[in-house]
Amino acid sequence: MDGLDLLKKDWDKESSKKKLSVKDIYPMLHKKSSSIVKILFYISLAELVFWILVNSLPYFTSDSYNERLDLVFQNDYILTGLTITSYAIILLFVYLLYKSYKSISITDSAKNLMESILKTRKIIKYYVLYNLIAAGLSLIIGFYYALHNTPNTAIDFSNISDKKMALIIFVITLITAIFVLVIWLFYKLIYGLLLKRLNRNYNELKKLEVD
């Protein structure tokens, strides 16, 4: 007898047994899900809030920061423009994430379901990437302005030798690199653990198409 035929015979026998009553099932409806989509949703929410806070906190807490900003960007239009742009980008990401979550449907085919989850994860990735790049750019621009536009620091830096200057730039680059690496590892770990199985199964389905 074919292996699967034998299995099927036994399998059908199992079909007639019932294990749970209506009473057993009711409480299950109100238990909390631990699905990866739900976890992904909480992570993306946390990311949004975290980066919005990082962007906004200095505006609210530090007067001196605002003063310095005013000094650096003497032209107010630039600052307003940048602020509006950054919030517009955040709104765009919120919209994209919302749309992407809406498109995740458990009644889709397995492959489509996996693809929509991976797409959502990608949007979160781009959001984080955008924030890291924005943070990096503002650091560089800030440093540049500090060197050239602020009278005090301009004098300070003029006394530093080229060798020391190279060292300062090296240290700043190194700190930035370590910072980015730590964040990158953190994300690899979170998403790696969360999506390990999904990725494996998705690749398996993809492999079937290639074979």
Added chain:
Amino acid sequence: MTKELEHSFVELLEKHQNIVHKVCRLYTNNYDAHNDLFQEITIQLWKAYPKFRGDAKFSTWMYRVGLNTAITLYRKSKRSIKTQDFQGVEFKIKAEYYDDTEEEQLKVLYKAVHQLNDIEKALVFLYLEDKDYREISETLGITQVNARVKMNRIKTKLRTILNP
């Protein structure tokens, strides 16, 4: 309204619960993990139920939600076994357990099926449930040809285990 919806859902699930139990049986290997997965599939079914339209059969709809939860959404608890590559295990099983009686053969078969990867299990599950290749391919999102080819490979493997 919610109470009515809840009532009709629970009745339907109670009637068709075996589908979910069978998914759990393939994807878990002990009592606690079985219940854990059953619970998660029930939640997913309940969440999707308001969108369920009567034009599809409730059982067909359950296959999709059940398998999708098992393959994609469910985070395996530590209690369940890790899936291994099929080829590697084959010989070990043969040497340890091979016997001529049907019961022993079933044991070997179940053990072998448990070692398949998640996608292979889904194929076996739908096959055992008498689903045709059209439905199998639609549920998994692969072509019918690929579903057939993969299924034949799995069958051959299971056959060689029983008749070495």
